[in-house]
Amino acid sequence: MNATSSSAETNGANGAESAAAAVPTPSGISATWFDGKTARRQLVRLQISSRTIAVVEVTNDVAGAEKVIAHVPRDLVRVSERIANTPYRLQFPDGALAISDDHCSIEASFQLSPRTHWLSRMERASWAVVIALIGLFGALYAAYEFAIPRVAAAVAERVPRAAEATLGETTFETLDGRMFTPTKLNAAQQSQIADEFQKLAKAAGLEGEVTLKFRAMQPNALAIPGGTIVVTDGLVKLFKDDTRMVSAVLAHELGHVHHRHSLKHLLEGSVSALIVGALAGDVSGVSAMVTAAPVILSTLKYTRESEREADQYAFELLRKVGRSPQDFADAMQRLELMELCFALQAKSTPGGADASTADEFDIDPDTEDRSRSDARKQRNATTQARRAACIEGLDQTIAGRETEITQLRKQSREGRTGYMHTHPVTGERIRAAESAGK
Amino acid sequence: MTSSLPPDLAPPSDPLVPVPAPAPTPLSLIPEPLAKPASDSVGEGAAEQLSEKRAASYAAFLGDQRAEQGAEPNPENNLMVLAPSARGNERIEAFQFTGTAGDYFRVWIVNTFLVIATLGLWSPWAKIRKRRFFLRNTWVAGANFEFHASPWPILRGRLIAGAAFAIYWFSGQLNPAYAPWIALVIALAAPWLVVSSLRFNLANTSYRNLRFSFEGKLREAIIALWPIWMVAISTVLYPPVFNERGSLARNALSGLAYVIFIAFYPYLHGKMRLLVLNHSRYGHAPIACTTRLRTFYTIYGRGVLVAIALYIGAAIAAIALVAPLSALFASALASMNRALLVVLIVAGTLPFAMAGLTWYAFTQTRLINATFNLTTISTNIRVFSKITTGAMAKLYIVNTLAVIGTLGLAIPWAAVRTAKQRVETTALAVSGDFDDIIADAVPDTSATADAATEFFSLDIAL
Numbered sequence: 001m002n003a004t005s006s007s008a009e010t011n012g013a014n015g016a017e018s019a020a021a022a023v024p025t026p027s028g029i030s031a032t033w034f035d036g037k038t039a040r041r042q043l044v045r046l047q048i049s050s051r052t053i054a055v056v057e058v059t060n061d062v063a064g065a066e067k068v069i070a071h072v073p074r075d076l077v078r079v080s081e082r083i084a085n086t087p088y089r090l091q092f093p094d095g096a097l098a099i100s101d102d103h104c105s106i107e108a109s110f111q112l113s114p115r116t117h118w119l120s121r122m123e124r125a126s127w128a129v130v131i132a133l134i135g136l137f138g139a140l141y142a143a144y145e146f147a148i149p150r151v152a153a154a155v156a157e158r159v160p161r162a163a164e165a166t167l168g169e170t171t172f173e174t175l176d177g178r179m180f181t182p183t184k185l186n187a188a189q190q191s192q193i194a195d196e197f198q199k200l201a202k203a204a205g206l207e208g209e210v211t212l213k214f215r216a217m218q219p220n221a222l223a224i225p226g227g228t229i230v231v232t233d234g235l236v237k238l239f240k241d242d243t244r245m246v247s248a249v250l251a252h253e254l255g256h257v258h259h260r261h262s263l264k265h266l267l268e269g270s271v272s273a274l275i276v277g278a279l280a281g282d283v284s285g286v287s288a289m290v291t292a293a294p295v296i297l298s299t300l301k302y303t304r305e306s307e308r309e310a311d312q313y314a315f316e317l318l319r320k321v322g323r324s325p326q327d328f329a330d331a332m333q334r335l336e337l338m339e340l341c342f343a344l345q346a347k348s349t350p351g352g353a354d355a356s357t358a359d360e361f362d363i364d365p366d367t368e369d370r371s372r373s374d375a376r377k378q379r380n381a382t383t384q385a386r387r388a389a390c391i392e393g394l395d396q397t398i399a400g401r402e403t404e405i406t407q408l409r410k411q412s413r414e415g416r417t418g419y420m421h422t423h424p425v426t427g428e429r430i431r432a433a434e435s436a437g438k
Numbered sequence: 439m440t441s442s443l444p445p446d447l448a449p450p451s452d453p454l455v456p457v458p459a460p461a462p463t464p465l466s467l468i469p470e471p472l473a474k475p476a477s478d479s480v481g482e483g484a485a486e487q488l489s490e491k492r493a494a495s496y497a498a499f500l501g502d503q504r505a506e507q508g509a510e511p512n513p514e515n516n517l518m519v520l521a522p523s524a525r526g527n528e529r530i531e532a533f534q535f536t537g538t539a540g541d542y543f544r545v546w547i548v549n550t551f552l553v554i555a556t557l558g559l560w561s562p563w564a565k566i567r568k569r570r571f572f573l574r575n576t577w578v579a580g581a582n583f584e585f586h587a588s589p590w591p592i593l594r595g596r597l598i599a600g601a602a603f604a605i606y607w608f609s610g611q612l613n614p615a616y617a618p619w620i621a622l623v624i625a626l627a628a629p630w631l632v633v634s635s636l637r638f639n640l641a642n643t644s645y646r647n648l649r650f651s652f653e654g655k656l657r658e659a660i661i662a663l664w665p666i667w668m669v670a671i672s673t674v675l676y677p678p679v680f681n682e683r684g685s686l687a688r689n690a691l692s693g694l695a696y697v698i699f700i701a702f703y704p705y706l707h708g709k710m711r712l713l714v715l716n717h718s719r720y721g722h723a724p725i726a727c728t729t730r731l732r733t734f735y736t737i738y739g740r741g742v743l744v745a746i747a748l749y750i751g752a753a754i755a756a757i758a759l760v761a762p763l764s765a766l767f768a769s770a771l772a773s774m775n776r777a778l779l780v781v782l783i784v785a786g787t788l789p790f791a792m793a794g795l796t797w798y799a800f801t802q803t804r805l806i807n808a809t810f811n812l813t814t815i816s817t818n819i820r821v822f823s824k825i826t827t828g829a830m831a832k833l834y835i836v837n838t839l840a841v842i843g844t845l846g847l848a849i850p851w852a853a854v855r856t857a858k859q860r861v862e863t864t865a866l867a868v869s870g871d872f873d874d875i876i877a878d879a880v881p882d883t884s885a886t887a888d889a890a891t892e893f894f895s896l897d898i899a900l
Contacts, residue, residue, distance in 0.1 A: 032581065034647030039721060039875035041580055041646060083567065084541035086574035089584065097647040099582070119567070123544040132551035139554045166613040266611055278561070279550065283852045286838045289791050293842070 028056060029105045033069065036095035044069060046090070046098060048109040053077055053090075055098065070096065079110050082120045143275065144298055149305065152267035156260040161209060161227060164263060168226020172213075175224075180215035183233055189241060190214055193231060196247045203320045204254050212250075219338065219391060221249045223256035225263065237392050238338060239331065248318060248328035255313030261306045265299070272298045304425060311429055315436040326437030332430045334394075340408050341390035341398050514733055517811035518804040521822035521865070528867040530822070535861040537575035539851040545571050546850040562592035573643065576861050579872065586649075587642040587885065595889035602890065618674045625670035629659035632713075634887030640718055641883045646872065649880050654717030662709035665702035669695050708734030711809045722878040723816035729809045737804045744800050748793035755789035792835050799830035810864065818869045825863040833859050 028045030033055060035042075047054040055070040072093060080089035087101040100106055122128040183190070197212045210227040219234035229250065239245040256262070272295045280291050315325035389397045398405055510516045524530055549564035566587055573583035606624070610617040633654055640650040676691040708731055715727035760782055803825045810823035837852035 034581070036647045037877050039646040039648050039872035041872065083571050083574055084537065084545065086536075086571070086582070095647075119548070123548050129544050129547055132547045136547065136551045136554060139551070143554075163612050166615060167611070170614045263612075266608075270607060270611075275554075278553065278558075279846060280841070280849060283837060283841065283849055283856060286834065286841055286852065288794075289787070290838060290841050 028054075029100055029102045029109070030058070031055075031090070031098040031100035031102075033057075034097045034099075035069075036097060042069070044098065046100065046109075048074065050074070055092075070094075074110075079106065079112065081117045084123070140275070144272075144301075148268050148271050148298075149264075149302060152264045152271065153259070155267055156263040159260070159263060161260075164225040164227075166226075167262075168224050168228055171224050172228055172230075175222075175230075176215070180217055180230075183214035183216050185214055185233055185236060189236060192241075192243060193236070193246055193250075196243055197229070197250055199321055200247060200251055200254055200317060204251075204258060204317055206254060206257060210254065210257055218387070219335065221253050223253040223262065227257050229253045229257070234391055238334060238394065244323065244327045245331040245334065247321075247323060248314060248325075248331045251314035251317040252310045252328065254317060255310030256306065258313055259306070259309055261310070265302060265306070268302045269295065269299055307425075308429070308432075311432060315433065324437045325433045329430050329433035329437060332426060332433065336409070336426055336430070337398070337405070338390050338394055340405050341394060342387065343408055344398070344401060344404055345386045345390065512736075514730065514808070514812070515736060517729075518733070518737060518808045519824075519826070521807070521811055521824040522820075524822075524867045525869070527869045528820070529869075530865050531579040531868055532865040533861045534577040535575055535854075535858040536577060537571060537854055537857065539854045542571060542850040542854045546853075559593065562589040562596060565592065572857055576857075578645075578866055579868070581646045584644045585642055586644060587638070591885040592889065595884070595886035598886050599889035618670070618677060622670040622674055625666045628666060629656055629663045631887045631890050632663065632710075633659045634884060635890075636714060636718075637881065638883040638885055638888040641881055645720065648721035648875065648877050651719050651878060651881055652714070652717060653719065653881075654713055658713055658717060662713045663706070665698060665706055668702075669699045672698055704734040704738040705731065707738075707805060708809075711805065715809060715813050719878060720815055721875045723875045725813065725815050727809050727813040729812045733808050734805070737801060737808065740804075741797065741801045745797050748797055749790075752789035752793035756786045759785040759789070791838070795834040795838065796827075796831040799834055800827045803827045803830050806860075815866075816875060819872075820867040822865040822867055823863060825860065829859060829863075 028047040031044050031046050033042040033044040034040070043058040045056045045058060047056060051074055053070075053072055053074050054068055057067045057069050059067070070092060076093040078091040080091070082088060082103065085101070085103075087099040088103065088106045090098040090100070090106075092098070106112070122132075193214075194212055197210075198207070201207045201210050206227070210229060213228060213230050215230055215232055217232040217234055219238040220230075220232045221235055222230045224230065231246065231250070235249065236246060273291070276291050276294050280286065311328065314328055318325055318327060545567060549560070549567055552560040553564050566585060566589055569585045573585050576583050606620050610620055633652075633656055636652040636654065640652040643650045672695040676688075676694050678692050678695045708729070712727055712729065715725060718725045763778075763782060763785060804827075806825055807823045810821045813821040815821070833855060837848070837855065840848035841852055
């Protein structure tokens with residue numbers, strides 16, 4: 001079977017049929033024949049004219065007469081689309097099937113145009129592959145950068161707050177059982193902060209939708225789904241009861257509540273996982289790392305963006321109640337100083353730092369990150385004392401070590417350390433707050 | 439050996455789960471001289487000649503292993519790692535995968551782009567195209583497979599299943615207290631979903647222009663899957679959450695769901711495979727598998743020992759990697775160097791990821807061999823399988839590293855390699871020929887349940 005003979009046949013237009021009939025022997029396209037009634041396999045030749053197809057059995061008998069198995073109008077035979085180099089499938093009207101990998105001859109005989117099988121053409125054309133490659137990466141980037149966060153934000157805003165309530169309760173109970181201990185702040189301290197909180201909530205238009213709770217833990221503040229905001233004893237101690245700084249942090253947390261960040265992160269994570277799953281779904285037996293890594297990376301980005309968004313919200317809210325964004329800059333600087341103090345102490349202690357330090361002092365980490373702090377229970381007393389010195393006695397501990405602190409800060413601003421609040425991004429956030437405060 | 443009874447022939451490796459890759463089509467590789475209808479008598483001599491001819495390819499395929507001579511006291515256990523030997527009147531037809539990574543890359547990138555560009559609406563067309571690529575490139579005895587599903591019912595099914603999944607996912611996320619109840623509903627529906635999905639996939643797969651079919655009933659699926667009902671019910675009754683402040687008895691009960699799941703894990707996996715292999719037909723020819731349940735427990739029992747060994751090995755490797763690194767960079771660590779932290783986390787995680795893949799390869803290959811090697815199609819075709827743990831583990835580890843290293847561009851390459859490995863470790867031992875296998879009616883099927891099994895990750899892949 002060669003392409004020339006069959007295409008010559010087709011080109012021969014009118015004369016083709018009679019010509020095919022007149023020249024009986026080994027012409028035609030070689031194919032394999034399955035009648036659709038049994039699993040029998042027969043080698044055949046397809047003799048295709050402009051109007052009909054004759055299927056001729058190939059036998060081992062050298063002298064044997066050829067047997068025509070089928071002879072049908074060409075229009076009634078359906079040719080499958082082509083996938084890579086797999087054979088064409090010719091579906092005959094009575095359910096029989098011929099397959100042939102003589103692609104050229106089939107295409108010529110059936111006068112298949114590029115349009116008939118546009119998808120096959122695209123897959124075979126290098127330009128289409130290049131466009132698809134660029135388009136795929138472009139589309140994924142656009143989804144990651146714009147589409148996912150915007151759609152998630154739009155959806156989150158439209159979900160009633162009540163929907164988060166149960167999630168919030170469950171989350172809070174879990175935290176209460178594992179990380180929090182009852183607060184040791186006295187009534188006066190509590191009511192002072194609670195008053196500030198009410199004032200901010202009212203200005204934010206979130207009155208009645210948010211609740212403030214006090215719990216003992218390392219310096220931190222958390223916005224939990226459903227509108228609960230937790231302030232820790234550590235934070236109040238670190239700020240030395242300075243209401244200005246506590247309010248600034250509360251304003252930031254209210255920003256998370258206002259923008260529905262916990263729900264938004266939930267949506268973003270699900271959509272990222274769905275997309276990655278759809279892409280990687282082709283391979284079985286690839287480690288879960290493959291699908292987990294991109295989802296984690298995108299989540300980190302979205303979390304960072306939420307922090308900036310909450311910062312901006314805090315600046316405006318602070319101005320609204322007659323405060324200055326500079327308060328927030330002060331609070332962030334104080335947190336940064338605390339971590340520089342940790343680093344300083346770790347450096348001067350032979351044991352070095354413990355690895356969990358990096359994750360624990362975010363001002364409001366996503367609640368799921370919290371489980372990691374279970375490890376805190378194992379932390380030794382030395383570390384506890386060291387930390388207490390940096391929280392409750394921060395000013396005394398770093399007194400006289402300004403040069404070292406400055407050097408450490410410079411290092412960390414260059415991105416060479418892993419403490420959350422010494423990260424370069426923190427520097428940006430502080431600068432943003434300072435410039436908003438001017 | 440010419441008068442075989444009913445028709446028979448069966449697709450071997452994973453007709454259900456097509457694998458990828460196109461290539462030159464060896465249509466005429468096997469010029470079986472089966473012609474002549476009058477050949478009831480012709481068969482004898484030709485078949486003998488053939489079986490001699492194929493002894494060579496059989497030796498190449500099996501490495502002349504003999505399961506009967508294996509080391510296991512229980513002969514059936516030998517079949518977990520070795521294929522049986524062919525009988526005198528059988529010829530071996532090895533499966534072949536002709537697809538190449540280059541070809542599949544083109545199919546994959548174009549269709550994946552279209553899926554993303556159409557926000558997922560192209561996915562049924564992409565699914566069909568990709569599956570056809572794998573099935574059309576899977577050859578045995580001079581013929582390949584085909585996938586027949588049409589895209590519109592799949593699209594409809596995916597929209598319905600996708601909506602159900604979205605409701606399930608978000609209500610579970612937003613209200614953790616509902617999650618066990620929703621899981622219970624899905625568990626209750628699982629047998630029906632599995633049966634419908636198998637019916638859809640098998641009825642839409644053909645070989646030699648004859649369709650497969652699944653005729654298992656709900657009853658059989660319930661027998662295979664009832665343990666997941668137990669898991670779901672015990673999750674509702676005793677949520678598997680450890681509570682420090684809870685009583686000892688309460689916390690012990692919270693482990694109930696895990697205990698049931700682990701105890702029935704071999705049962706679930708084994709019965710699911712048997713469900714497919716014992717209730718399917720090729721054309722009119724029945725497919726049957728005689729592997730016993732205890733074999734699955736043997737496999738996973740050994741799997742536990744292998745898991746312990748792998749875990750210890752991974753822990754040693756992780757320490758051996760991390761310890762010198764941390765000692766080397768102690769001062770950098772003290773100031774919490776970010777890049778170093780990432781390196782240490784990866785060095786600590788990688789050995790465990792590889793151990794996990796190796797364990798998966800171990801149990802998966804034994805499960806495949808133990809079932810395929812006792813599977814017959816009609817009366818005259820046996821399935822042979824000799825997939826090995828080492829080859830699969832190596833394949834999975836290399837695939838993982840390649841996919842990560844190329845930011846996903848190696849996915850088609852990995853898929854083709856996996857398909858080739860799985861397809862080409864399978865063969866059919868055929869006595870007589872396929873001619874007697876006749877067609878059966880093609881049943882009505884629905885694509886919705888199949889879409890649901892995809893979304894809810896009910897793994898029914900062979």
